[in-house]
Amino acid sequence: MRQILTIGKYFKDKFGEKVYKIPISISGFTCPNIDGTVAKGGCTFCENESFSPNLTDKSKFKLNLHSTENKYLEKQLLQLEYQFNLTKQRLENKFKAKKFIVYFQSFTNTYAPLDTLKALYEKALSFENVIGLSIGTRTDCITDETLDYLESLSKRQLPPYLQNLKMKTNTYEIWIEYGIQSVYDVTLEKINRGHDFKNIQEWITKTKMKNLLVCGHVIFGLPDETEDMMLQTVIESLNLNIDSIKFHPLYVTKNTLLAIDYLKEKFKPIDEKSYIDILVKSIKILPHNISISRITAGIDNNSLLDPEWCKNKHQQMKNIKLALLKEGLFY
C-alpha cells in the first residue's frame, strides 16, 4: 500500500506540524480574460461579473499590469488583514492552528503593478505565524520583475520565533498556483482561456528557474477531450517540473458561457466513473515527491446545473478513496 503525498502531508513533513491555508479575496483584482485585454466573458466555466454583476464588488475600479496608480491600496490592505484575522481566529479556536499560509485565491492575483503586489505580499508575511504565500494566477499575468521579487521572498529567513528543530527549512514558502487546465490549444480556445500552452510552458519554466514552488491546476472533462488527452495534460504538466497538482472535474454552474452550451446540449459533463478512472490513472503516474493539493471539487448550492455527482463532496471522496485503495493507493 502506498500513501499518497497530499499537500497536507508535505507541509507536515517540512514544518513539523500542520499548516493551514487562509484564502483571501481582494477587491479591485480582476483578470485579463474578463476585462477584455485578452478576451471577454472569462473562461467558459467561470462565474464572473460579466454574467453576475452581484458576484463581485460593485466598484468600477479594477487593476491591471499597467495601472499607474492604486488609490484603493489602503482599503485592500485592510481587507487582507480583516479576512486573515477572521479565518485565523476560527482555525486557532477550532484546531489550535499554529502555522499559516496566506492564499491569494480569487481572480488573478499577480494582475496588478508590482508596487501593489509588494505591499500586499509584505503585509501578508508580516502577520503572526505566517510561514508563506500561495498566489493563484495565470501564466500570462506574471512578469520577470514579479518572479525576481518572489524569488527574493523565498530566500528570506523566517523570524526566529517561527523556526524550530522539527522544521526542514528556515525560509519562507512561496507557491504560485497556475491554471494549466489543458495542454491542448484547441481546448484552451474552446474554453476561451485567452492564452495557449506555449505561454504556460514558458512561464512555468521561468518560475521553476527561480526555484519557486509551482502548483498546476488541471481540469478533467473539458469540451471534447478524450481520456488520452486528459492523461496527456497530466504527463506534460509533470514534465514542466511542477511541485504539486490540483485535479478538478468540470461542472456547469448557472451564469456561465458553459451553461449556455450545456442548455443547448452542446456540452455534456464528465460522469463520475470516467472522472475517477482518469484520476486514478493520473495518480499512478505521479512521481512520489509531487504532492496533490486537491483531488476533486464539488459545489453544494443552487448554482450547480450538472453533473449531480459534483454536489456531494463527501460521497465523491468516498468513491475516490475506494478506487485508489483497489490500486494499492491510500489517500
Ligand code: SF4
Ligand atoms: S482565469 Fe480564472 S478568473 Fe480569469 S476568467 Fe478564467 S477562471 Fe475566471
